[in-house]
Structures are given as structure tokens and as C-alpha cells.
Amino acid sequence: MMTNLKVNVQEHFMQMLLRYINLRLDVKGQKQRLPLKSDARKAFFTRLRYLKSVFLFDTVPELLDLTPLESEVLEEIWSLDLPFLVDNPLAFAVVVDPMSFFPAYCRLSSLYEKHGFRRFSAIPLRRSLIQSHIRIDTVILHQHILCITRQEAEAVAKVDLWLRVCNLQNKAFRSRHGMCFEGSITTDGTSMSVYLKHPDADKYGKRGARKSAKTLEAEVKAVYVENNLPACRAAENVIVIDPNKRDILYCQDSNGTTFRYTANQRCKETGSRRIAKRREAMKAGGIDLIESRIPSHKTMNLMDFTRYLLVRRADSDRRKEFYSHPAHTRWKWHAFINRQKSESNLISNLRNKFGNFTIVMGDWSDAGRTARxxxxxxxxxxxxxxxxxxxxxxxxxxxxxxxxxxxxxxxxEKGFKTRPHSRPYRRREGKIEKVHGLLGCTNPNCLQQAWTMRYWNRDTLSTCNMVTIVQSMLDGHGRPEVFSRRSVPAVA
Structure with missing residues (x-):
């Protein structure tokens, strides 16, 4: 539970704080209202950068420099009572000591709820009633499964205790790569995971020393291609990959050979869509109606959360009976096995297509929302x-x-073409949507053979540019100027 809380704060605190600033200042609305490349748009984003430096306590604002709305947002962020590390940015403090930000994360969730923004769960709860994997070690084995005393357990070897319930000759328990079984498994009653440990490995739960900001920043930079050019030059082939949602992986090499691994393909190979339909069919017996009445758990209001617990408790017996059916754990096991097969097939297909290769993958910076x-x-x-x-x-x-x-x-140019909405119920309402995946060059001299505007598939365009960047780096010219970040000063 504590690990879950820690990772949740570490991964999402900065993202949700910056999103709150954008929502309060109506950044999305301003982007839609202000014309592209206009002076007003540039001035707005220059001001926004300055305000974020103020809100994150990187800059001290001038007297009477903030508008009433901006002052109100600053006071709300002050009310979060953020802990600080001297001479270190806020993002670094979140990474090295996330649990000290947990109270502030809960207060931030309350601000979202207060202003009617889309709520998020500051305290991640396990809401599924499907049996999860539980850890069984030697102590749990002799106390709750073998039901023997501690003295009886210590009188025999640990291996002998496990031989009473497990076949240690099974290949899952065999030692490999210097690692061996030392008495720890997890199981949900259908599948089981065996944990092998290296003799020189640190004890479970041991914490490392706190790293400095420079060390953390160096660790992040170490995985980027700029710092690994010799390995890329030594590779037989270098392929670039653009990670997305629909085309999960869109790959291309310098010869123009492409490869796609799509979300639809993954659903088909893992059987997740088929399993979801079968589960929904089982729920049609009345469980779906029960679950539709359960209110949202994403609230920091005590009365609303109490109501959530009471409604959830009312029909808990029927839901427990439904989710205790062995089909649910069996489907989870099949999904895991099928996912491994799908990933294995992906690696085989990539090797058949590109031979021996090194991968350069887009970092999915998520429009800058990945924290420093x-x-x-x-x-x-x-x-x-x-x-x-x-x-x-x-x-x-x-x-x-x-x-x-x-x-x-x-x-x-983006969003210049529209089509009937992809969702059937929206299409019946006469709704239309912009074609997100189609882009057009704005240069009138950049025409196709038919003297028409040059159109690009978004993924193809992205990987073509990534190939250009990588090739320029390998040739020793660095990142091309057109793809380089320019440091824009944040001024009032």
C-alpha cells in the first residue's frame, strides 16, 4: 500500500499541479481563441511561462504584478503547504521524497473537486474483487498453510518445508543465472509466480542513499541517443519507433521500411476484447445494475466517501460471489500468457523485418507533462x-x-480535414470530428506529382523526422536546428 502511494505521488504530483494551473488560467480556451503565430498568442505563452515559474517558486513576483485571478491561484498553491529542499527545484523534491508531498497531493485533489474539474484519485484504492496475487513466504507457509509452530519449523530445513507443498523439481524452481529459490512465491489460486534471488542481491526493502539532482538528471540523460552514439554507429541497422495509442509502435528504418504494432492487433492476440465481452455477458445477470449505482470514489469529501463505502457495502455479498467465480482468475492468467506470446511474436517479426538492429524510441514526453x-x-x-x-x-x-x-x-497544418464521427452514436447525432492523423504541408512549393498539397500520415511524418535527426547525429552534425529547443526566457 505504501509503495502504491509513493509511486502515485512521484509519477503524478507535478503533472496534476501543472494541469491545475492550466485549468485555472483556461489555457485550452486561450489557445483556441488566439490565432496561430500571432503576437497575442506569443505574449500569452510568455506570460504563462513566467506565471508557472512563480507558482512553482522558481521566481519571486514583482509587487502588484499579478492579476486577481493569478493572485488567487498563487494563494491556493501556497495553501497546499508544499515541502521544499533548499536550493533544489520542486520536481526534484517530489522524486527524492514523494511521501512528504502526500498531504499536499490530497489538498490538490480537493481543489480539483472544489472548482468542478475532472477529479483524480489521490489515494489509489484497489476496487476489484477478483482475487489478486498474494505473497507466500516461509513464515506464512508454516503458520497458515502447514499450521505448525515456529519451533517445529526451525527444527527442519527451509527446503523440507517447501517440499511438503511444492514439487521443487519443477523447472520453475530450478536455479538459473546464479539465482535460486529461497522461499517466496505469489499466487491467486490459478497461477503462481516463483521468485528467484541472487546470493549477492540486497535484502528486500533496503533503501539506497538519496541521489542528488545532478545524479538523477544524469541518469535520465544516459538513456537518450545523444549519449549513446557509438553504440548506434556500431549497429547493423537503426530503427526509430514512435509510440502511440492506436498504432502502439510505428517503426521505420533509414531505408524507409515500416512496421506497425497496433492496439487492435494486441487486443486480438491477447484476447482482451473477447474476455471483456464474456465478462460483460456474465454481469448482465444483475451485477452491472448494482455497480452502476456505486458513486465515484474520487473524492476528498468525508461525507461523499462515506456514502461511497455504504453503497459499495450494501451489495458486497452478491459482488463477492460473482467475482469469486474461477473464470475471472482463469481469464487473467490467459491474458498474461497471451500478452507474453504477443510480445514474443513482436520481437520475432521485428527481427525478420529489420535483422539485427538498435532501437531509438520517442520519449513520449506527453506535451511536456513528464516531470523533470x-x-x-x-x-x-x-x-x-x-x-x-x-x-x-x-x-x-x-x-x-x-x-x-x-x-x-x-x-x-493540423485538423484541416473533417469526417463523420467515428463513434456510431455520435454519428447518428450528426456529429463530425477532425482527422487527427492527417497533416498537410503549408509550403505552396512543396507539392506532390499531381500538383496537390502534400499530405502526411502523422506517424509516418514523425518517424521520417526522427530518422533525419538520428542520421544527423550519427554524421556528427548534432540535432538539426529546426528540431532544437530554444530556451525562451520567462518574463513578466
Missing amino acids: FQTSSKTKGWRTLFKRNRIDCFLLDEYKTSSVCPHCSSDV
Whole structure:
């Protein structure tokens, strides 16, 4: 539970604080009202950068410099009672000591609720009644499963205790790579995970020393391609990957060979959509109606949260009976196995397509919402997968890779084409939507053979620009100027 709270604050505090500032100052509305590349738009964002430096206590505001709304937002942030580290930015303090920010995170959730913004859960609760994996170590084994005294357990070897309930000759328990089984498993009654430990590994729960801001920043920079150019030059092939939501991975190499791994493909291979439909069919017996009456748990108001607990408690027996059905844990196990198969097939298909390669992946900076001193959690899982398969994977700053035409380096136009809404019920209402994945070059001289405007698929455009950036770095020219971040001063 404490680890869950710590990770939640560490990952999301800065993101939710900056989002609150944007919501209070109506940044989205201002972006829609102000014309592109206008002086008023530039002045607004210059002012916004200055205000954020004030709100995050990087800058001391001048006397009478803030408007009434800005002063109100500053007072609300002061009311959070944020803890500070001397001579270190706020983002660094969140990373090194997240639990000291937990009370402030709860107060921030209350501010969201007060102003009617979309609420978030400051205290992540496990709401699923499906049996989760629980850890069983040697102490739990002899106390609750074998039901013997401590003296009886200490009179025999640890291995002999586990032999009473497990077949230690099974390949899951065999030692490998210097690691061996030392008496710890997790299980949900359907599947089981066996934990192997290296003799030189630190004891579970041991904390390392606090790292400095420079050390954390250096660790983040170490995974970026700029600091790993020799490894990229030594690779037979370098492919760039743009991580997304619909096309989970869109890959391209310097020869223009492309490869896609889509969300639809993942759903089909893992069977998640089929399992969800079968679960919904089971819920149609009345469980869906019960769950629809449960109010939101995302509240910091004591009375509202008490109401949530009472309503949830009212029909808990029927819900427990439903979720105790063995089909739920069996589906969870099948989904895990199928996901592993899908990822294994992905690696095989990549190797068949590109041979031996090194990966340069976009860092999914999420429009700058990834906090300083941290890497995006969106890419963490993929980097772990590639590392497990002995594939080098480095990150690349995606700045402006979806905003520039690869042919002429001009800006591209977004949202210029519309279509009937993709959701059937919206389409029946006559709603339309912008085509997010189609971009057009604004340069009148950059035309296609048919003398028409040059159109780009968003993912293709992004990976083409990423290939250009990587090739420029490998040639020793650094990052091209058009894709470089310019340090814009934050002024009042």
C-alpha cells in the first residue's frame, strides 16, 4: 500500500499541479481563441511561462504584478503547504521524497473537486474483487498453510518445508543465472509466480542513499541517443519507433521500411476484447445494475466517501460471489500468457523485418507533462521488453517531430480535414470530428506529382523526422536546428 502511494505521488504530483494551473488560467480556451503565430498568442505563452515559474517558486513576483485571478491561484498553491529542499527545484523534491508531498497531493485533489474539474484519485484504492496475487513466504507457509509452530519449523530445513507443498523439481524452481529459490512465491489460486534471488542481491526493502539532482538528471540523460552514439554507429541497422495509442509502435528504418504494432492487433492476440465481452455477458445477470449505482470514489469529501463505502457495502455479498467465480482468475492468467506470446511474436517479426538492429524510441514526453528528473513511464515497459531480448533501446526527444514537413522543413497544418464521427452514436447525432492523423504541408512549393498539397500520415511524418535527426547525429552534425529547443526566457 505504501509503495502504491509513493509511486502515485512521484509519477503524478507535478503533472496534476501543472494541469491545475492550466485549468485555472483556461489555457485550452486561450489557445483556441488566439490565432496561430500571432503576437497575442506569443505574449500569452510568455506570460504563462513566467506565471508557472512563480507558482512553482522558481521566481519571486514583482509587487502588484499579478492579476486577481493569478493572485488567487498563487494563494491556493501556497495553501497546499508544499515541502521544499533548499536550493533544489520542486520536481526534484517530489522524486527524492514523494511521501512528504502526500498531504499536499490530497489538498490538490480537493481543489480539483472544489472548482468542478475532472477529479483524480489521490489515494489509489484497489476496487476489484477478483482475487489478486498474494505473497507466500516461509513464515506464512508454516503458520497458515502447514499450521505448525515456529519451533517445529526451525527444527527442519527451509527446503523440507517447501517440499511438503511444492514439487521443487519443477523447472520453475530450478536455479538459473546464479539465482535460486529461497522461499517466496505469489499466487491467486490459478497461477503462481516463483521468485528467484541472487546470493549477492540486497535484502528486500533496503533503501539506497538519496541521489542528488545532478545524479538523477544524469541518469535520465544516459538513456537518450545523444549519449549513446557509438553504440548506434556500431549497429547493423537503426530503427526509430514512435509510440502511440492506436498504432502502439510505428517503426521505420533509414531505408524507409515500416512496421506497425497496433492496439487492435494486441487486443486480438491477447484476447482482451473477447474476455471483456464474456465478462460483460456474465454481469448482465444483475451485477452491472448494482455497480452502476456505486458513486465515484474520487473524492476528498468525508461525507461523499462515506456514502461511497455504504453503497459499495450494501451489495458486497452478491459482488463477492460473482467475482469469486474461477473464470475471472482463469481469464487473467490467459491474458498474461497471451500478452507474453504477443510480445514474443513482436520481437520475432521485428527481427525478420529489420535483422539485427538498435532501437531509438520517442520519449513520449506527453506535451511536456513528464516531470523533470524522470523518464516517461509509457516507454519504461517497452525498454524493459527490449532489454530482456538483448536489444539496445535509447530515447529521443520528440520535440517538433510531428510539426515539420520532412521534405521542406516547413510547418504542417493540423485538423484541416473533417469526417463523420467515428463513434456510431455520435454519428447518428450528426456529429463530425477532425482527422487527427492527417497533416498537410503549408509550403505552396512543396507539392506532390499531381500538383496537390502534400499530405502526411502523422506517424509516418514523425518517424521520417526522427530518422533525419538520428542520421544527423550519427554524421556528427548534432540535432538539426529546426528540431532544437530554444530556451525562451520567462518574463513578466
